[in-house]
Amino acid sequence: xxxxxxxxxxxxxxxxxxxxxxxxxxxxxxxxxxxxxxxxxxxxxxxxxxxxxxxxxxxxxxxxxxxxxxxxxxxxxxxxxxxxxxxxxxxxxxxxxxxxxxxxxxxxxxxxxxxxxxxxxxxxxxxxxxxxxxxxxxxxxxxxxxxxxxxxxxxxxxxxxxxxxxxxxxxxxxxxxxxxxxxxxxxxxxxxxxxxxxxxxxxxxxxxxxxxxxxxxxxxxxxxxxxxxxxxxxxxxxxxxxxxxxxxxxxxxxxxxxxxxxxxxxxxxxxxxxxxxxxxxxxxxxxxxxxxxxxxxxxxxxxxxxxxxxxxxxxxxxxxxxxxxxxxxxxxxxxxxxxxxxxxxxxxxxxxxxxxxxxxxxxxxxxxxxxxxxxxxxxxxxxxxxxxxxxxxxxxxxxxxxxxxxxxxxxxxxxxxxxxxxxxxxxxxxxxxxxxxxxxxxxxxxxxxxxxxxxxxxxxxxxxxxxxxxxxxxxxxxxxxxxxxxxxxxx
Amino acid sequence: xxxxxxxxxxxxxxxxxxxxxxxxxxxxxxxxxxxxxxxxxxxxxxxxxxxxxxxxxxxxxxxxxxxxxxxxxxxxxxxxxxxxxxxxxxxxxxxxxxxxxxxxxxxxxxxxxxxxxxxxxxxxxxxxxxxxxxxxxxxxxxxxxxxxxxxxxxxxxxxxxxxxxxxxxxxxxxxxxxxxxxxxxxxxxxxxxxxxxxxxxxxxxxxxxxxxxxxxxxxxxxxxxxxxxxxxxxxxxxxxxxxxxxxxxxxxxxxxxxxxxx
Numbered sequence: 001x002x003x004x005x006x007x008x009x010x011x012x013x014x015x016x017x018x019x020x021x022x023x024x025x026x027x028x029x030x031x032x033x034x035x036x037x038x039x040x041x042x043x044x045x046x047x048x049x050x051x052x053x054x055x056x057x058x059x060x061x062x063x064x065x066x067x068x069x070x071x072x073x074x075x076x077x078x079x080x081x082x083x084x085x086x087x088x089x090x091x092x093x094x095x096x097x098x099x100x101x102x103x104x105x106x107x108x109x110x111x112x113x114x115x116x117x118x119x120x121x122x123x124x125x126x127x128x129x130x131x132x133x134x135x136x137x138x139x140x141x142x143x144x145x146x147x148x149x150x151x152x153x154x155x156x157x158x159x160x161x162x163x164x165x166x167x168x169x170x171x172x173x174x175x176x177x178x179x180x181x182x183x184x185x186x187x188x189x190x191x192x193x194x195x196x197x198x199x200x201x202x203x204x205x206x207x208x209x210x211x212x213x214x215x216x217x218x219x220x221x222x223x224x225x226x227x228x229x230x231x232x233x234x235x236x237x238x239x240x241x242x243x244x245x246x247x248x249x250x251x252x253x254x255x256x257x258x259x260x261x262x263x264x265x266x267x268x269x270x271x272x273x274x275x276x277x278x279x280x281x282x283x284x285x286x287x288x289x290x291x292x293x294x295x296x297x298x299x300x301x302x303x304x305x306x307x308x309x310x311x312x313x314x315x316x317x318x319x320x321x322x323x324x325x326x327x328x329x330x331x332x333x334x335x336x337x338x339x340x341x342x343x344x345x346x347x348x349x350x351x352x353x354x355x356x357x358x359x360x361x362x363x364x365x366x367x368x369x370x371x372x373x374x375x376x377x378x379x380x381x382x383x384x385x386x387x388x389x390x391x392x393x394x395x396x397x398x399x400x401x402x403x404x405x406x407x408x409x410x411x412x413x414x415x416x417x418x419x420x421x422x423x424x425x426x427x428x429x430x431x432x433x434x435x436x437x438x439x440x441x442x443x444x445x446x447x448x449x450x451x452x453x454x455x456x457x458x459x460x461x462x463x464x465x466x467x468x469x470x471x472x473x474x475x476x477x478x479x480x481x482x483x484x485x486x487x488x489x490x491x
Numbered sequence: 492x493x494x495x496x497x498x499x500x501x502x503x504x505x506x507x508x509x510x511x512x513x514x515x516x517x518x519x520x521x522x523x524x525x526x527x528x529x530x531x532x533x534x535x536x537x538x539x540x541x542x543x544x545x546x547x548x549x550x551x552x553x554x555x556x557x558x559x560x561x562x563x564x565x566x567x568x569x570x571x572x573x574x575x576x577x578x579x580x581x582x583x584x585x586x587x588x589x590x591x592x593x594x595x596x597x598x599x600x601x602x603x604x605x606x607x608x609x610x611x612x613x614x615x616x617x618x619x620x621x622x623x624x625x626x627x628x629x630x631x632x633x634x635x636x637x638x639x640x641x642x643x644x645x646x647x648x649x650x651x652x653x654x655x656x657x658x659x660x661x662x663x664x665x666x667x668x669x670x671x672x673x674x675x676x677x678x679x680x681x682x683x684x685x686x687x688x689x690x691x692x693x694x695x696x697x698x699x700x701x702x703x704x705x706x707x708x709x710x711x712x713x714x715x716x717x718x719x720x721x722x723x724x725x726x727x728x729x730x731x732x733x734x735x736x737x738x739x740x741x742x743x744x745x746x747x748x749x750x751x752x753x
Contacts, residue, residue: 146628149628170629170675185543196631
């Protein structure tokens, strides 16, 4: 295993020359073999190399707490498809094809990933079903609420959805290309808006990549405060999701309380850094502002109050028979399919998968204070709600330990300059799941390539599969139970 | 029995909706900073310290220094760098204007922004007591969207002003745009605007919608509202604007903020 890929701990850097380099067909077959033994595909992307493209594979070996990296020899033209054996590669291969024209032979559904029209400017065909009772429902890109755009195409037989195809790309801003071209001061805001509800998660991954490359670490106090901010982001979004799920089944008490308490968590982030989404606070090498004295005492007090409010609102939700009737056995996704699709985060853990970067590949404060993955085996809306509630509890315990043991010391170290021709990977468990950033420097230590994999990139197909043979009226509820990012996918 | 617990809690809590705008506005978090003030007379000639650290090129240093709060992300880097106190945060949440140029400060623009006036009395009589809005996110990162959604929660209760976000443009009196307007959303945005029956208003929320924000650079080349043909009536600055800033902006337009000209 070790001779075909470099094995590192998260986050880590390696000289580009030291990344094992294989003929492209071997990279595909060796990656397939690793996935067969239970590794997960974190990233699979192209790096331009003259007229050719170098493919890079990033794999997570959770049980070994290691990240594996390998690359292909420069290549152009077709290559064998990984997706044919491992569906979790499907979006990665479509992306590489769309960006660099490397055609994965045998890919079952090689459609554009982010383009919304065909090469001729016309519409792109959707998967369709025949038969007398079959009808098609098209929704979006503009949806019926305050929500990002995307297109859903349902093939229904009567009330039941037999197939859902999700077509995204409407949010594509060219974030990765803009990052490479941006002057240094302009990079952080691009990272912090990759998925705006995950500003801290993506920001931490970006910090991790830079710190791994530079061979330095943020001071201990900064590491702890970063974990506090990442967990506040999780609490705000999980609370918002419980409220939104309650709202979708017309259970007003929990919806009303969670809608407000979500704001309480965002306000705690704003107390820390001024911005409700945690922007402008993280830096390579640490953080900009401290949480100390009255500000810390005030935060702890407000945190306890907010957590107590969420718990009582969640209790009502689980005590209500009518809520359970809507949540139970709705949008069920088996552990087997979750594994095949490479799902991450609460959506994976609700189908019995134990993957959690904080436990499997911990760094920063998580390396000192373990977090236990919260798992449910039922795979339905109820399970995805339950995992969020369990994670709120786990985070509550974690933060109690964290804030009680805040180390003293500086907040920001002097960042080193980035070395030339090095690659770094950082994984972060954001509230939606694993965030993967890969940065590659060029000959002058400048950014040569930067790849972002938001958890939604892997999880959208999970929603499509959860809708199979469900009533179409349950789509909003199922959608909310995943609550995926459009811009995080579209970049 | 949870029903009794809910009722007991509900009675204990009373109304959770803030007193604003009849009472005082809630204060912004102390590290937020709010609207900026730029006193160009205090600039050191030749100094570009603020412009050098600005992530969105919102500051232009020419004969005088001018800062465009339509591009600003309110990261605080400029006033952190400024050695003379020429740029300072005011802590003021009010960041809504009728014209984009009103967000520029410094030099001939003056030290502070020119806040929005209410719309004309005819439109106010039509929309002032019942305003239905259709929201379109066109590359928004879900932060502006989230803080628009917040206005519907019990603390803010947008409904008490007769303002509501609706599910169809055919039911709407206006459009709220977020995001820098991606190429792939241009058509969806134009169609949504066309589907709203007149008379109608348009509101742009957040740095991306006002200028492209972080995506307004040459490489990304997205410019938000100014890159569309839609006539916008109100621009609300921030990344994202605080919910209070958004609410105050919409209420200003409707002439419902105490002390502004109706």
